[in-house]
Amino acid sequence: MYIMKPEIDKEKCDGCGLCVGVCLENGIMIVDKTVVAIAEVECDWCGICEAVCPNDAIRCPFQIIFA
Amino acid sequence: MKSKSELVATSVFFAGLKSAELEPIIKLVFEKRFEREEILFFEGEATESLLFLASGVVKIFKTSPDGKEQILSIAHPEETLNEVPLFNGGLNTTSAQAMMQVVVYMINKRDIEMIMRQYPLVASNVIHILAKRTRQLVSLVEELSFKRVNGRLAGILLENAVRDGESGAKLTQRDMAAMAGTAREVISRSLKAMEDDGIIGFDKHRLIIRDREALKKMSQTFS
Ligand code: SF4
Ligand code: SF4
Numbered sequence: 001m002y003i004m005k006p007e008i009d010k011e012k013c014d015g016c017g018l019c020v021g022v023c024l025e026n027g028i029m030i031v032d033k034t035v036v037a038i039a040e041v042e043c044d045w046c047g048i049c050e051a052v053c054p055n056d057a058i059r060c061p062f063q064i065i066f067a
Numbered sequence: 068m069k070s071k072s073e074l075v076a077t078s079v080f081f082a083g084l085k086s087a088e089l090e091p092i093i094k095l096v097f098e099k100r101f102e103r104e105e106i107l108f109f110e111g112e113a114t115e116s117l118l119f120l121a122s123g124v125v126k127i128f129k130t131s132p133d134g135k136e137q138i139l140s141i142a143h144p145e146e147t148l149n150e151v152p153l154f155n156g157g158l159n160t161t162s163a164q165a166m167m168q169v170v171v172y173m174i175n176k177r178d179i180e181m182i183m184r185q186y187p188l189v190a191s192n193v194i195h196i197l198a199k200r201t202r203q204l205v206s207l208v209e210e211l212s213f214k215r216v217n218g219r220l221a222g223i224l225l226e227n228a229v230r231d232g233e234s235g236a237k238l239t240q241r242d243m244a245a246m247a248g249t250a251r252e253v254i255s256r257s258l259k260a261m262e263d264d265g266i267i268g269f270d271k272h273r274l275i276i277r278d279r280e281a282l283k284k285m286s287q288t289f290s
Contacts, residue, residue, distance in 0.1 A: 061237035062238055063273050
């Protein structure tokens with residue numbers, strides 16, 4: 001099974017924690033001052049973490065496909 | 068067609084005034100006729116009087132630098148045609164052309180100003196009218212920019228789509244926003260609208276194009 005996690009750019013992340021607070025799935029944690037997404041939770045790719053991140057450090061890219 | 072006194076008595080401008088108060092106002096109103104295709108006023112000209120449309124239909128439009136005409140609205144009887152530039156003290160922001168034989172009732176600007184000083188109720192009516200106009204314009208702007216963003220987004224989706232199993236570019240909503248020249252919030256809203264219309268669907272990190280033709284049409288119409 002494909003486990004979905006937002007892509008994280010540890011270089012850009014400054015550990016502000018905004019994404020942690022907004023994720024309704026509690027899918028994100030801060031470890032060692034940088035963010036990690038945990039795989040076990042049901043991330044539904046809502047993109048809210050991406051929307052709040054001031055540093056463009058967490059991203060939910062879409063693969064666009066024809067039906 | 069309403070007579071001068073009927074129009075003044077029922078106009079939102081003078082709502083709340085007693086008939087004795089309306090009498091002198093009616094005397095200030097004069098009538099003017101325009102033939103089909105005649106111009107009532109031009110964009111850029113100074114506004115000297117408030118125009119109430121008494122009968123007929125008037126096209127309110129702007130002309131772009133390359134001569135293209137954009138119709139902003141079609142005015143119907145009992146509407147006023149130029150309250151914004153009149154009270155703004157500026158020049159006409161649009162042009163107006165008769166689409167059939169038209170009769171307008173007019174009141175000179177200085178007379179209207181005098182009436183407003185005399186009856187604060189009229190001034191408050193004017194505020195309501197201007198607020199309503201602002202609302203209409205805001206929704207027009209929203210509609211235009213929303214359609215344009217939808218068109219650009221539709222093009223971006225088509226350009227980056229691949230068949231299932233093939234590998235293609237992966238785009239975040241932020242990427243799409245940057246490509247479309249807008250904010251991420253606007254893209255979110257556009258994607259949601261397309262999803263609601265059944266044009267696209269989401270399966271977690273996959274954005275599925277369900278109605279390719281609809282996207283094509285959107286991207287061709289507005290881009
Ligand atoms: S995309 Fe949504 S569910 Fe997934 S980690 Fe981000 S905020 Fe949480
Ligand atoms: S919001 Fe962005 S910068 Fe802040 S912790 Fe999350 S990923 Fe890092």
